[in-house]
Amino acid sequence: MQAIPFVDLNKQYESIRRELDEALSRVFTRGSFILGAEVSAFEREFAEYCTVSHSIGVASGTDALKLALLACGIGMGDDVIVPAHTAVATIAAVHAAGANPLLVDIDPVRYTLDPALLAQAVTPRTCAIIPVHLYGCPADLFPILQFARKHNLLVVEDCAQAHGAVYQGRKIGSWGDIAAFSFYPTKNLGGFGDGGAVLTGDPARAEKVRLLRQYGWAEHYISSVRGINSRLDELQAAILRVKLKYLDEWNASRRKLAGLYYELLSGTELTLPAQPADASHVFHQFVVRHSRRDQLRGYLKDLGIQTLVHYPVPIHLQPAYADLGCPKGSLPVAERASQEVLSLPLYPELTEGNVARICRVIIDFFNRKSR
Ligand SMILES: Cc1ncc(COP(=O)(O)O)c(C=O)c1O
Known part of the structure; x- marks a missing residue:
């Protein structure tokens, strides 16, 4: 594969x-x-x-x-x-x-x-x-x-x-x-x-x-x-x-592929990205969320699917920014997000077939857990 x-x-x-x-x-x-x-x-x-x-x-x-x-x-x-x-x-x-x-x-x-x-x-x-x-x-x-x-x-x-x-x-x-x-x-x-x-x-x-x-x-x-x-x-x-000259076309392609992710992942335990009614999202990243993020990421990796985490350590918990006056626990929403977010592949040239394959692997991950 x-x-x-x-x-x-x-x-x-x-x-x-x-x-x-x-x-x-x-x-x-x-x-x-x-x-x-x-x-x-x-x-x-x-x-x-x-x-x-x-x-x-x-x-x-x-x-x-x-x-x-x-x-x-x-x-x-x-x-x-x-x-x-x-x-x-x-x-x-x-x-x-x-x-x-x-x-x-x-x-x-x-x-x-x-x-x-x-x-x-x-x-x-x-x-x-x-x-x-x-x-x-x-x-x-x-x-x-x-x-x-x-x-x-x-x-x-x-x-x-x-x-x-x-x-x-x-x-x-x-x-x-x-x-x-x-x-x-x-x-x-x-x-x-x-x-x-x-x-x-x-x-x-x-x-x-x-x-x-x-x-x-x-x-x-x-x-x-x-x-x-x-x-x-x-x-x-x-x-x-x-x-x-191609930016609008590429953003439309990102939106279409994001639409497929929404459709195929809607029944899973994942939290999918919000699409606020007052905005048009351009899906620089397609970021899902789950408490077992790291296991899911490892499962995808073993099957050849590369993902990234944006961002794994919030700013205030990074060594260079320990002096900003924000101790652990002071920015709880950001801290939790950094532990749970996962960016799935999404770029204009990604095929719908590959989005479908990524979603099948994710669905399989959750099915295995419940068996
Ligand atoms: C949110 C945000 N701000 C600023 C930058 C800085 O851009 P650059 O890498 O071109 O310096 C980036 C890029 O990584 C970014 O993602």
Whole structure:
């Protein structure tokens, strides 16, 4: 029986190989590799896709978050509210900006920041909230934005896992004051290396990110502010321009395959991902949940099916973050999720036959237990 990998990037490459090869050769022939025509065109096209007026390409999603915070004037001495259950990158970016992350527990159904907990988390030094649209599911932005407006806080959307997702009829990334995207290769829109983008409707913040991403240069070799090197390169931009044209089609394919998982797994003991009525989920991950997660994962592995856990140890229980002031037990929803969640293979090119096979193995696992 053939193994089923968690993700297969080669299949996607093969499906659009001619276009990608043409785009790459265009860049090689032109001989311009940094902040040229491809980056400018991609920035325009991605901004339009997200219905936001400004998009700035940067070197990674982590940098996108960091530069978004810095462009909003957030840094040393400021508190930033973040969900306790997220990629470590969200927290790393807050620290990289010099600010202090305040971990808040998640909504047990959506796995995103629980807006009901904001009131008890906010401090006099809090400047911003970072809702993370985890696994492709939009965070419940409306109450978060309401709270932020009331307390004069900025909202920085972490969109790394949710390209193309929609919340209450509008694309994610267009709701907050500023937003960060990652183009890590396995993302719904991914390059062939690292990449990221900051999106905002505010021209002054957009300009600040443009300065910060290249040594603070308003003109060549003259730094008007202290910046860094965080540029999206021409090759990645050319790849992303090709792939952006397919993003909606690929997200539709993810949704269709997710639909099959729902259909085939609905009678099992697994908790299936929520599909909030106010949002259109883009299934960056298909995350199921069960108290015997590790046994199920081992059973699938023995039969050649690769799964992953996003994420096995919550941020506050990782050695590097022991000093965040959140002891074990203080973020119970995130702690329990990390013990029970399991990401099943889901990528646009996965076949329905393979989804059916994965589901048969899962059903068999639960049948064996009850025998
Ligand atoms: C939720 C979230 N935020 C931020 C990032 C950071 O993106 P990158 O890996 O491009 O730095 C990631 C990617 O892993 C992510 O999943």
